[in-house]
Amino acid sequence: MPELPEAETIVRDLRARLPGSTVARVRVKHPDILHTGLTPTVLDRRLRGRTFTGVARRGKNVVLELDAGLRIVINLGMTGRVVTSDAVRAGELRHIAVRIELSDGRAVLYDDARRFGDVDLRDEPGWAERDAQLGVEPLSDAFTAELLHALTRTSISPIRNWLLDQRRVAGVGNIYALEALFRAGVRPTRRARTLTRRETAALRDELRAVLQESIDARGTTISDYRDASGEPGNFDRRLRVYDRAGEPCTHCGTEIRRVVLSNRSAFYCRRCQK
DNA sequence: AACGCGCCCTGTCCGC
DNA sequence: TGCGGACAGGGCGCGT
Numbered sequence: 001m002p003e004l005p006e007a008e009t010i011v012r013d014l015r016a017r018l019p020g021s022t023v024a025r026v027r028v029k030h031p032d033i034l035h036t037g038l039t040p041t042v043l044d045r046r047l048r049g050r051t052f053t054g055v056a057r058r059g060k061n062v063v064l065e066l067d068a069g070l071r072i073v074i075n076l077g078m079t080g081r082v083v084t085s086d087a088v089r090a091g092e093l094r095h096i097a098v099r100i101e102l103s104d105g106r107a108v109l110y111d112d113a114r115r116f117g118d119v120d121l122r123d124e125p126g127w128a129e130r131d132a133q134l135g136v137e138p139l140s141d142a143f144t145a146e147l148l149h150a151l152t153r154t155s156i157s158p159i160r161n162w163l164l165d166q167r168r169v170a171g172v173g174n175i176y177a178l179e180a181l182f183r184a185g186v187r188p189t190r191r192a193r194t195l196t197r198r199e200t201a202a203l204r205d206e207l208r209a210v211l212q213e214s215i216d217a218r219g220t221t222i223s224d225y226r227d228a229s230g231e232p233g234n235f236d237r238r239l240r241v242y243d244r245a246g247e248p249c250t251h252c253g254t255e256i257r258r259v260v261l262s263n264r265s266a267f268y269c270r271r272c273q274k
Numbered sequence: 275a276a277c278g279c280g281c282c283c284t285g286t287c288c289g290c
Numbered sequence: 291t292g293c294g295g296a297c298a299g300g301g302c303g304c305g306t
Contacts, residue, residue, distance in 0.1 A: 003299060032282090036302095060300080077300055079284080095284085114283045116300055157277065166301080173299055222299060223286075242299090262278055265297085 002076040004138070004171030005214035006233065007060045010082055013228030014108075015055040017084045018064065022103045023047045030097035033112060035073075035120035043121055046070065047100065059134045059170030064108070069124035072100075077116030081226055083109050088230050134170040138207050143169070145201035152192040152200060159195060159203075160188035160266050172207065175220055175242045178267055180207040182241045187273040188266040189259065213238065241267040 002010070026047050028040035047066070054065040062082055064072040074082055081093070085107040093111040098119055100108040110119060122130060136143050148169075155162050163169060163177040172180075181188050183206035186199050195203070214220055219233030222243070226232055240250050245258035249269040259266050 006299080075300080077283095078298065080300095112283095113285065114298090114300095116282070116284095118301085155276080161278085164300085175299060220299075263280075264300095 002080065002219070003060055003173035003176055004057070004211055005176070005217075005235065006219035006227070007057050007062055007076065007171070008215050009219045009233065010062055010076075010228045011055050011057045013087070014062070014064070014082065014084070017087070017228070018052045018108065019054055020052065021106070022049065022051045023066075024101045024103045027099045027101065028097070029099070030095075030112075030115055033097045033110070033115050033117050033119055035118050038119075038121055043098075043119075046121060047072075057171075058131060059137070059166055060173065061134075063127075069127075071122045071127050073118075073120040073122055073127070073130060074110060075118040075120075077112060077114065077118065079113040080117035081109075081111045081228075083111070083226075083228050083230060085109055087228060092230065134166055135168040136170065138169050138171060139211060143204065143208070145197075145204045148204045149195075149197055149200040152195055155192035157192055158189045158261050158266075159186060159192045161262050162192040163207075164264075169207075171211070174264055174266075175222075175239065176207065176210050176214065178242050179210045179240060182268060182273060183210065185273055187268050187270075188261065189268075190274075241269065243267065 026044040031040055050066040050070060052064060052066055056063040056065060060075065062074040093109060095113045096109050096111050097115060098110040151168055160177050160181065163172045178188060180203060184199065184202040186195060186203060214235040217233060217235040218227055220235040221232035222236060241256050244256045245267055247256050249256055249272055252271050254269050254271040256267055257270055
């Protein structure tokens with residue numbers, strides 16, 4: 001579910017609620033969402049008494065920062081939510097996998113119906129390792145047209161698949177990859193290395209635009225995404241191709257097509273996208 | 275080495 | 291109303 005804009009929205013909400021609070025204890029209901037090697041006992045023991053100092057985002061990951069350089073790294077998978085207990089009604093969350101109880105009586109809750117998410121705990125060097133696995137932040141100054149062009153030269157993958165690989169560009173998922181490709185006039189099936197300089201420049205610009213516009217709208221809610229305040233996002237009304245198979249293209253009226261790439265749907269306008 | 279596929283798991287929707 | 295199948299915003303591990 002959540003891509004960069006949804007993670008960013010959650011991070012901004014938590015940033016207003018979490019720093020300064022101290023962990024009392026941690027309860028894990030579904031240990032299968034813990035990162036490989038991490039156990040409920042270790043998580044509880046290492047977090048007790050630690051104080052939250054900040055909240056950050058890296059790609060699609062929500063990063064809860066604590067003193068002593070500790071970080072809780074949360075990948076939301078398809079249905080993950082991170083909220084503080086004071087922001088939701090009792091009973092609203094039906095799949096709480098991890099509950100981080102705070103000394104002020106509140107709790108940080110990780111809820112995940114499908115349990116595709118991942119909760120990890122990292123010290124400073126451990127975080128550096130994870131950070132290094134992720135590609136460039138698309139909203140950063142480092143994400144230039146030059147860089148995107150250079151990175152795509154060696155790949156024969158369809159550009160949609162290429163964009164989903166978090167080791168290259170961090171934070172782009174299926175929705176925003178397809179929306180950016182539509183705006184840039186590039187078909188999702190095009191092999192990455194065949195994009196012209198003009199096309200990679202347009203794709204870079206449109207990716208940044210669509211991600212920023214979605215952040216401004218507090219993300220996209222298809223069905224169950226909610227931000228850390230429990231509110232749905234508003235960007236779904238602005239989607240031009242995602243999940244619009246059979247509907248007319250907003251630009252030319254041609255029916256939007258659906259194709260399957262690597263077992264995941266891709267949507268495009270065959271007239272507007274070359 | 276890079277790539278695509280199957281799979282992880284639960285919920286929802288659609289056709290019969 | 292019930293049931294089976296398809297599908298879902300992600301990403302890992304595997305075989306090629």
